[in-house]
Amino acid sequence: MHPAPSVILFTTLSGLGFGLLFFLGLGMPxxxxxxxxVFYAIAFGLxxxxxxxxxxxxxxxxxxxxxxxxxKSSWLSREGWCAVIALIFMGLFAIGAVFFGQRWGALxxxxxxxxxxxxxxxSMIYTQLKTIPRWNMKLTPAMFLSFSLAGGALLAGQTxxxxxLLVIAAMIQALYWWLGDKAFAQSGTNMGTATGLGQRGAVxxxxxxxxxxxxxxxxxxxxxxxxxxxxxxxxxxxLAFFVPVILLLLPFNHFFALLAVLSHLAGVAVSRWLFxxxxxxxxxxxxxxx
Amino acid sequence: MTQLPQxxxxxxxxxxDLDTCVGCHACVISCKGWNTExxxxxxxDQDAYGANPSGTFLNRVHSYEVQPAPTDAHPAPAAQLIHFxxxxxxxxxxxxxxxxxxxxxxxxxxxxxxxxxxxxxxxCGLCAWACPYGARELDAAEGVMKKCTLCVDRIxxxxxxxxxxxxxxxxxxxxxxxxxxxxxxxxSDVSKLVAQREGMDLMPEMGTxxxxxxxxxxxxxxxxxxxxILAPLLAPIAEEPKGFLxxxxxxxxxx
Numbered sequence: 001m002h003p004a005p006s007v008i009l010f011t012t013l014s015g016l017g018f019g020l021l022f023f024l025g026l027g028m029p030x031x032x033x034x035x036x037x038v039f040y041a042i043a044f045g046l047x048x049x050x051x052x053x054x055x056x057x058x059x060x061x062x063x064x065x066x067x068x069x070x071x072k073s074s075w076l077s078r079e080g081w082c083a084v085i086a087l088i089f090m091g092l093f094a095i096g097a098v099f100f101g102q103r104w105g106a107l108x109x110x111x112x113x114x115x116x117x118x119x120x121x122x123s124m125i126y127t128q129l130k131t132i133p134r135w136n137m138k139l140t141p142a143m144f145l146s147f148s149l150a151g152g153a154l155l156a157g158q159t160x161x162x163x164x165l166l167v168i169a170a171m172i173q174a175l176y177w178w179l180g181d182k183a184f185a186q187s188g189t190n191m192g193t194a195t196g197l198g199q200r201g202a203v204x205x206x207x208x209x210x211x212x213x214x215x216x217x218x219x220x221x222x223x224x225x226x227x228x229x230x231x232x233x234x235x236x237x238x239l240a241f242f243v244p245v246i247l248l249l250l251p252f253n254h255f256f257a258l259l260a261v262l263s264h265l266a267g268v269a270v271s272r273w274l275f276x277x278x279x280x281x282x283x284x285x286x287x288x289x290x
Numbered sequence: 291m292t293q294l295p296q297x298x299x300x301x302x303x304x305x306x307d308l309d310t311c312v313g314c315h316a317c318v319i320s321c322k323g324w325n326t327e328x329x330x331x332x333x334x335d336q337d338a339y340g341a342n343p344s345g346t347f348l349n350r351v352h353s354y355e356v357q358p359a360p361t362d363a364h365p366a367p368a369a370q371l372i373h374f375x376x377x378x379x380x381x382x383x384x385x386x387x388x389x390x391x392x393x394x395x396x397x398x399x400x401x402x403x404x405x406x407x408x409x410x411x412x413x414c415g416l417c418a419w420a421c422p423y424g425a426r427e428l429d430a431a432e433g434v435m436k437k438c439t440l441c442v443d444r445i446x447x448x449x450x451x452x453x454x455x456x457x458x459x460x461x462x463x464x465x466x467x468x469x470x471x472x473x474x475x476x477x478s479d480v481s482k483l484v485a486q487r488e489g490m491d492l493m494p495e496m497g498t499x500x501x502x503x504x505x506x507x508x509x510x511x512x513x514x515x516x517x518x519i520l521a522p523l524l525a526p527i528a529e530e531p532k533g534f535l536x537x538x539x540x541x542x543x544x545x
Contacts, residue, residue, distance in 0.1 A: 001419075059413015059433025066410055067391035070292045076391035076416055130385065130496055131422045188495050189422075191354075195374060196490040196504050197308075201358035206371060209318070209350035212343050215427040219418065282493070283424035286352055286376065 001132065002222050003276035006056040011122060012269045014050025014083075015144060017043050018115040019152020021090045025112030028158050032101040040094040042155065044087070047118075051083055075128055079121035086114035119148040126275075133187035134180040134279045139172065146172045147240075147268055154264055157257065159248050166248075166264075170241035173271065177233060184280050184290070194285040205288025220281035221289045229278055232270055240267025292390040294383065298402035301474030302440055303380050303501035304460065305483055309508050310467035313353055313373030317459035317468060321349040321377070321438075324458035329443045330408045334431035346429045348438045349377040349459055358509075368511040375468070377459070378425035378438035379492065379500035380404050386417035386426060386437075394435070402474070402501060403442055408434045422496045445470075473501050 020043040024031075031039055055061045068084075070077040089111035096102040123144035126135040146169040153162035191205075192198015244260040244267075280290045325348055326333040335345035352374040358367040380397075384404050387395045394410035395417050397403070406417075411434040418426040418435065426437045441457035444450060454461055460468040471480035480503075483489070489503035531539050 057415070059415075059428060059435075060411065063392070063410070063412045066393070067412060067414075070391050070393050073293045073388045074391045076389065076414065080391065125389075125416070128389065129420055131420060189493055193493050193495060194422075195352075195354055195372075196492055196506065197354060197356050197372060200370070200506075200509075201356045201367070204355050204357070205352065206355040207353035209315075209352050209376075210344075210347075214344050215346065215418070215430070216424045219415065219428075220424070281419070282422045282496075286424055 001276045001279040001281060002219050003273050004057050006053050008269060008272045008276065010050045010054035011144075011275075012050070012265070012272050013046045013053065015119055015122070015148040016151040016155065016265065016268070017046025017048070017050060018083075018086065018118050019148035019150070020155040021047060021086065021115040021152070022112050022149065023152050023156035023158060023161075025090060025093060025108040025110075025115065027103060027105075027108060028156055028161070030103065032097050032103075034098075036094065036097040039156070040090075040098065043090070044094075047083070047087065075121055075124040079118060079125060082114050082118040082121050086111055086118050089114060116145070116148075119144050130187075131282050132279045133183035133189070133282075135275075136187075137176075137179060137183060139176050139179060143169075143172050143176050147271075150241075151264055151268060154244060154248075154261055159252070163245055163248050166241050166245050170237065170245075173237065173241070180278070187282075189282045189285065191285045191288065194282065205286075208287055216283055217287065217289075221284045221287065222277055223289065226278055229274060232274055236267050236270035236274065238267070239263045240271055243267075292387050292393050292395055294387055294397055295399045298382075298397070298399055298474070300401045300472045301380075301382070301501045302401040302403060302445070302471070303473045303480075303503070304377070304440075304457065305469040305471070305473070305480045305489060305503050305505060306375055307467040307469070307487075307505040308372055308374060309487075309505060310465045311351075311373040311375060312465045312467070313351055314464065315351050316462050316464060317375055318347060318349050318351055320458045320462035322347055324441060324444070325436075325439070329439050330406070331429060331432040331434055331436070333436060334429055336430050344430075346427045346436050348425075348427075348436060349375060351375045364512070370507065370510055372507050375459070376423060376425070377502075378404060378440075379423055379498070379502040380438075380440060382499035382501060383497060385420040385422075385496075385498060389416045389420045391416070403440045404437070405439055405442065406435050406437055408432075411435050422493050422498065423500075440470075473503065 024039060024043060055064055067077055067080050071081050089107050093104055093107040093111050096104045120141055123141040127140040130136050150165040150169040153165050191203040195203055197203050243263040247256045247260040250256055284290050322333055333346040337343050354372050354374055355369050356372055357369040360367060380402055384397055387397050392410045392412055394407045396405060413428060413433040415428050426435050429436050445455050456470045460470045469480050471478045473480055475481060484503045487505040489505050491500050
């Protein structure tokens with residue numbers, strides 16, 4: 001799949017933002033006044049900024065409101081609803097914390113649940129696609145949720161929770177890569193089933209239907225970036241999980257905490273880039289490509 | 291709405307004969323010609339006369355080589371070249387429809403055709419991600435998703451002569467490799483063709499239940515009984531001339 005910067009930015013930033021909202025809604029940390037203002041500004045900046053970025057890849061962003069209509073069948077539509085509801089609950093909760101020094105607990109819990117639901121619905125947009133075996137795994141939502149919670153705990157300064165969550169996210173990431181590498185072969189889809197000619201013999205692409213490129217090849221067959229995938233996995237793993245855990249285990253220091261957050265953010269962005277760049281769509285088979 | 295109908299009254303679709311297709315791409319061109327001028331936004335091209343041309347097409351023809359494995363009966367089987375037209379299969383369980391967040395993609399109850407309402411399409415591309423067959427292409431100029439309409443503006447069009455009320459690709463195919471009809475009716479010509487030739491689905495494991503069927507190619511290097519089907523036509527009809535020709539023959543012999 002083509003790793004579109006807008007979608008990588010969206011899933012990385014809003015995942016982190018909704019993760020932070022999750023913990024703020026639970027009152028971890030229980031903040032008010034200016035401190036709360038800064039926390040909520042970061043959380044809304046990340047989540048809303050991410051959502052805005054996701055509209056950049058639309059052909060007709062001005063019609064984006066229509067995407068709220070099909071919540072009965074479409075995960076993308078459900079994601080829109082969850083995000084808006086989470087932001088409304090958390091917005092009201094934030095007003096209470098920032099301006100009135102109040103903790104309206106019920107609103108916080110609802111905001112927490114919908115923040116989690118937003119990340120889950122985002123992950124389901126990818127998980128539901130049978131056409132991309134690497135995404136069509138139960139582990140995909142687990143990965144999105146564990147990343148979001150670990151990053152949220154890190155941003156919320158919840159060191160005690162962040163370290164185990166980072167370790168869990170790291171294990172899910174490693175398992176996801178291990179299983180993902182086998183997913184395409186296990187899906188049973190190959191050039192033989194794609195063309196229906198597999199029972200007759202070995203199928204090879206003789207001539208493509210067009211000499212130039214097209215939308216399908218640009219969008220679904222991204223081979224260039226896979227060259228350095230192994231190195232990028234190591235870089236991503238070290239930045240997203242290893243470095244932050246080490247920094248958190250050292251005696252607390254605001255500079256170390258900032259470094260941990262930035263390192264995690266960079267690592268997750270690299271992991272998300274790989275999530276797209278390494279995802280192989282079955283349509284590539286028609287071109288004899290992966 | 292992007293919820294799929296429980297069932298459709300008819301299942302209009304195509305049957306593509308891989309045995310007959312010669313790979314001329316006439317269907318590709320006639321499809322582009324008809325659909326750029328009629329239903330919905332035009333099918334745009336980018337850099338059409340430049341170094342890196344690309345454009346939106348609803349139908350494309352791939353060519354594959356199939357190398358059968360050697361067997362005792364055929365120790366050196368010949369590889370076969372198979373031309374393979376591919377367009378929307380108007381699936382019964384169309385994954386492109388249910389993922390659509392706006393309701394722009396839908397499957398019609400009356401004939402099962404999968405269409406895009408372009409004025410509702412936000413161009414998110416998710417339907418193209420969900421389609422295993424590469425049947426949908428986002429138009430780079432218009433920013434909306436384009437796909438085969440089964441020439442919905444031809445097949446019911448009473449302004450056209452009846453012979454033209456079939457999809458443009460079917461009407462234009464010089465080899466007769468494309469057939470159009472109701473695949474939900476077991477007595478229709480297309481259904482009989484599929485039954486007789488063991489028509490197949492593409493990627494059945496995806497669970498999309500395509501309406502369009504493909505007829506498998508026959509092995510071209512194993513013709514059993516009919517060694518030379520033209521031989522009977524080439525045999526002399528009359529061994530001995532009669533009538534005028536007989537007189538002429540005898541007269542010329544005598545000279």
